[in-house]
Amino acid sequence: xxxxxxxxxxxxxxxxxxxxxxxxxxxxxxxxxxxxxxxxxxxxxxxxxxxxxxxxxxxxxxxxxxxxxxxxxxxxxxxxxxxxxxxxxxxxxxxxxxxxxxxxxxxxxxxx
Amino acid sequence: xxxxxxxxxxxxxxxxxxxxxxxxxxxxxxxxxxxxxxxxxxxxxxxxxxxxxxxxxxxxxxxxxxxxxxxxxxxxxxxxxxxxxxxxxxxxxxxxxxxxxxxxxxxxxxxxx
Numbered sequence: 658x659x660x661x662x663x664x665x666x667x668x669x670x671x672x673x674x675x676x677x678x679x680x681x682x683x684x685x686x687x688x689x690x691x692x693x694x695x696x697x698x699x700x701x702x703x704x705x706x707x708x709x710x711x712x713x714x715x716x717x718x719x720x721x722x723x724x725x726x727x728x729x730x731x732x733x734x735x736x737x738x739x740x741x742x743x744x745x746x747x748x749x750x751x752x753x754x755x756x757x758x759x760x761x762x763x764x765x766x767x768x769x
Numbered sequence: 770x771x772x773x774x775x776x777x778x779x780x781x782x783x784x785x786x787x788x789x790x791x792x793x794x795x796x797x798x799x800x801x802x803x804x805x806x807x808x809x810x811x812x813x814x815x816x817x818x819x820x821x822x823x824x825x826x827x828x829x830x831x832x833x834x835x836x837x838x839x840x841x842x843x844x845x846x847x848x849x850x851x852x853x854x855x856x857x858x859x860x861x862x863x864x865x866x867x868x869x870x871x872x873x874x875x876x877x878x879x880x881x882x
Contacts, residue, residue, distance in 0.1 A: 691870065698875070698876070699875050699876070700773070700859055700861075700873030700874050700875045700876050701812070701859070701873045702872075702873070703870050703871075703872070706870065744810075746812060748812075754825070755817070755824060755825065756802075756814050756817065756825055757814070757871060758814075759804075759811065759812035759813075760811075761809060761810050761811050762810050762812075
């Protein structure tokens, strides 16, 4: 029972271009959405989040978009930099269960 | 200073053994978690504790037993290890039960042979 789907296991983007990572969810009761970034041999680190009452949140080069009607979350990184190469997990706060549910991750590679 | 630290980072052990992974957080958080990242790379919650009290216990075999001596520590003990237990185990913490941002340790790579 996969409540969170990241359908692209990997993505390659040229440095300086926009990276767009996508995530779909099934549970309309989720009320908080997050993106985590993970480097090899390290734990995931929080990147950016958005509340269900908003449709956009921006932090520097990172912007998260929420489309509740489509149950779709996306992360835009612009311009993409080599240090952005990592695995990105979308995640959702399930307040009814007091837990965060993660997707399977998308490996982003920024090429020169 | 590492905020959430877990040891050991790498562990190779034989089937049937009992092993523990320790976790400590120095963030003053009330809630701690254990997550498992399986071969399909999903991060799945196993347990959460709030102030030493068990809050979440997902459908995890009884061979897995968390222990929280105080709110800064949450250790994971695994009995009778099986091949399928091979995974990366992440400890995490958040400011309170219901906190929607959690902080992860670096992970413990467990390989059962």
